[in-house]
Amino acid sequence: MVQLAGLLSTKVDHYKITMSKYIINGGKKLKGTIKVAGNKNAVLPIMAASLLVDETVTLENVPAIKDVAVMSLILEKLGAKIERSNDSTLTINTQNVNEYKVPADLAKQLRASVLLLGPLFARFGKVELLHPGGDIIGKRSISTHLDGLKILGASVETKNDSYFVTRAGKPTADKIFLDEASVTATENIIMAATLGHGAAMRIENAALEPHITDLINFLQGAGGSIEGIGTQTITINPIDRLHTVLHKIGTDYVEAGTFAALAAATDSDIIIDGIVESDLTLPLLVLSQLGVKYEIDGPKLHIIPTELKGNGRKIQSGPHPLFPTDLMSPFIVLATQSMGETLLHDPMYESRMFFVDKLIRMGANITICDPHRVLVYGKTPLHPQHLFSPDIRAGMALVIAALVAEGESIIENIEIVERGYEKLPERLTPLGASIVKHE
Numbered sequence: 001m002v003q004l005a006g007l008l009s010t011k012v013d014h015y016k017i018t019m020s021k022y023i024i025n026g027g028k029k030l031k032g033t034i035k036v037a038g039n040k041n042a043v044l045p046i047m048a049a050s051l052l053v054d055e056t057v058t059l060e061n062v063p064a065i066k067d068v069a070v071m072s073l074i075l076e077k078l079g080a081k082i083e084r085s086n087d088s089t090l091t092i093n094t095q096n097v098n099e100y101k102v103p104a105d106l107a108k109q110l111r112a113s114v115l116l117l118g119p120l121f122a123r124f125g126k127v128e129l130l131h132p133g134g135d136i137i138g139k140r141s142i143s144t145h146l147d148g149l150k151i152l153g154a155s156v157e158t159k160n161d162s163y164f165v166t167r168a169g170k171p172t173a174d175k176i177f178l179d180e181a182s183v184t185a186t187e188n189i190i191m192a193a194t195l196g197h198g199a200a201m202r203i204e205n206a207a208l209e210p211h212i213t214d215l216i217n218f219l220q221g222a223g224g225s226i227e228g229i230g231t232q233t234i235t236i237n238p239i240d241r242l243h244t245v246l247h248k249i250g251t252d253y254v255e256a257g258t259f260a261a262l263a264a265a266t267d268s269d270i271i272i273d274g275i276v277e278s279d280l281t282l283p284l285l286v287l288s289q290l291g292v293k294y295e296i297d298g299p300k301l302h303i304i305p306t307e308l309k310g311n312g313r314k315i316q317s318g319p320h321p322l323f324p325t326d327l328m329s330p331f332i333v334l335a336t337q338s339m340g341e342t343l344l345h346d347p348m349y350e351s352r353m354f355f356v357d358k359l360i361r362m363g364a365n366i367t368i369c370d371p372h373r374v375l376v377y378g379k380t381p382l383h384p385q386h387l388f389s390p391d392i393r394a395g396m397a398l399v400i401a402a403l404v405a406e407g408e409s410i411i412e413n414i415e416i417v418e419r420g421y422e423k424l425p426e427r428l429t430p431l432g433a434s435i436v437k438h439e
Contacts, residue, residue, distance in 0.1 A: 022399065022414050022425070025434035026384065027406025029268050029305070032431040036256045036274030037063040038088065038249035040420050042211035044112035045187045046218045046247065047071050050080070050092040051119035052195055053222050055244035057092040062249055064088070066419040070110045077103045100124040104162075108133035114142055114184055117165065118191035121149060125167035140349075144185040148176045152192055152201070175202040181232070181319045183207040187215055189236075194224050196238035203234045209320040210279045214250045221245045253279035254326045255421065256301065261330040262400045263303035264292040265337045270431060272301040282323045286331065289313045290338040308338035310378065316345040328352055329397035335376040336364045337404060342376045343369075355394035358387050362401055384409040392420040399424065403433060 038061035048071070050057040062068060064087060072082050072090075079097040084090055100120050107113040107130040120127040131142070146156050146163065155168035176189055186207040193201040206212070208230070216229045222245040225237035251274040263270035264287065277284070277296055287294060291308035294301060315335075317325040328346045335342040336359065346352040350371040360366055362385050365377040384407035389395030395417035402409035411417075414437065417424070425435045 019412060020414050020437055020439050022402070022411045022417075023436045023438060024399065024402040024409045024411065025407065026266075026382075026403045026409060028266070028403070028432055028434065030263070030266055030403075030428070030431040030433055031269045033271040033273050033300075034259055034427055034431060036251040036259070036272060037061075037065075037422050039063075039211055039214065039252040039254075040065060040067060041183070041209070041252075041254070042214040043068060043249045044071055045115045045184070045191070045211065045215050046249065047075065047090075047092065048112075048115040048119050049191050049194075049215060049218060050075070051078075051094050051097060051116070051123055052191060052219075053242040053245065054095060055093075055242075057094075057222075057244070058246045059090045059092070060088060060246070060248040061251070062088050062090045063252070064422045066415060067110060067112060070106055071112060074102060074106045074110070074113060074116070077106065097123070100126050101128040102130070104130040107131075111140070112184075114145065115187060115191075117142075117145055117149065117163075118188035121152070121154060121165055121167065121192050122195045127163070127165040129163050129165075131161045131163070142185075144178055144180055144182045145188045148178070148185060148189040148203075149192060151176050152189070171198055171201065174199055175204055178203065178205040178207075181205050181207045183209050183212065183319075186212055186234070190215065190219070190226065190234065193236040193238060194219055194226070194242070195240070197240070198238055200235050200237045203236070204232065206232050206234045207319060208232060210250060210253060210276070218245065218247045221247055251276065253283075254324055256280060257283040257324065257327045258330045258396055258400075258421075260287060260292070260294070260301060260303055261327070261334040262403065264290070264308065265334045265400055266403050267305045267337075268303065268431070269305050270303050272303070274299055275301045277301075281321055283327055286313075286315055286323060290331075290334060290342070292334075308334075308379070310335065310338035310340040310342050312341050314343045314345065317348060325349065325352065326393050329355065329393040330400055332356060332366075332374065332376060333359065333397045333400045333404070336366070336378050336380055336382065336401075338378045340378060342378070343373065344376065345373045347372050352393075355390050355397065358385070358398060359401055361385050361387075362405055364401075381405075383407070386410040387412065389413045389416050392416055396421055399435070403428075403435070 157164040222242035228234040293304040367375040382405040
């Protein structure tokens with residue numbers, strides 16, 4: 001069994017929440033360079049897609065995060081062999097996979113377990129999956145996924161919050177129009193349609209996120225035939241088999257944007273190494289609107305210390321290339337350190353904003369308008385607090401707030417933060433941050 005930077009153990013039962021915490025002494029200006037890790041939202045669907053390959057898959061630039069650990073455990077439970085040869089290379093062989101039932105205890109821990117629907121359906125013609133777990137920002141429907149699978153010939157039964165998907169016949173159409181530009185539904189349908197003997201399948205209103213491009217590049221590298229990369233119309237030409245492939249995971253643009261918010265909020269001089277500028281078009285614009293000064297030199301984004309003056313702005317999340325919903329929480333913290341009034345609106349998730357009460361306890365001047373909108377009045381000093389992380393992005397936002405606040409803060413339940421951000425103390429300490437993990 002793979003040992004993923006201490007995150008995997010020899011038994012599934014050993015993967016437990018241990019309630020670790022970060023102790024952070026904030027109020028320090030940071031300086032230095034931080035490298036962006038591999039994209040969490042790219043590696044998870046690509047790991048799922050390894051089920052389509054009947055030879056070895058080698059993935060490079062894999063982040064050492066808990067979500068990767070859980071996906072690894074799921075694949076191993078299904079019969080895969082996984083090895084980690086160094087800090088960032090994962091080798092997956094699914095030749096002996098003979099199981100189509102996703103372990104319920106692991107599905108509860110990982111929202112991305114939904115990504116197993118497509119490849120297991122393609123491989124076995126059937127899947128059993130508990131409604132996926134993950135963050136508590138709102139229960140997310142998978143109806144778009146299921147509607148797509150039905151067009152591909154599946155029958156779907158739902159019982160006790162579980163889905164039973166079985167191949168019932170041939171595809172009923174040659175195109176699938178998504179009722180929402182869902183990232184994971186787009187990925188699931190691409191994977192489900194990649195193997196087979198039928199005609200080409202076209203996806204319309206497909207999502208445009210960079211990790212979909214990464215998935216298609218992976219599948220094409222393994223011999224897949226997919227057209228329309230980077231557009232909202234994707235055509236999959238089914239083939240009989242995929243072959244061995246070596247693929248490097250792209251860098252995480254959400255992490256890059258998070259570190260930019262961290263640098264600006266703490267008035268620090270930080271170079272973020274590993275960005276793709278075109279992935280960050282709107283976040284960079286929003287940074288400018290909040291008064292952040294920066295320079296870009298190829299893959300390096302340099303955040304320059306300056307007084308932030310937002311002067312009345314609105315930040316609204318939306319599908320790529322609009323502002324990423326996963327950056328909303330860190331940018332709320334950034335808005336507390338920018339002069340003026342900022343309205344932040346996330347129409348996607350009804351519980352995204354519910355962590356801001358913790359920022360209010362720290363001294364932030366924030367009005368919760370409704371479950372989707374908050375008004376932030378800056379600039380306000382933040383004060384240290386003992387807090388509990390509710391989800392990945394909110395937890396990271398609290399880490400940023402603690403780095404802003406002068407004095408000692410404690411952030412509990414940081415396992416959930418480490419689902420998406422690798423080795424934060426080891427990466428932030430060289431910049432001058434005082435952040436220590438305690439088990």
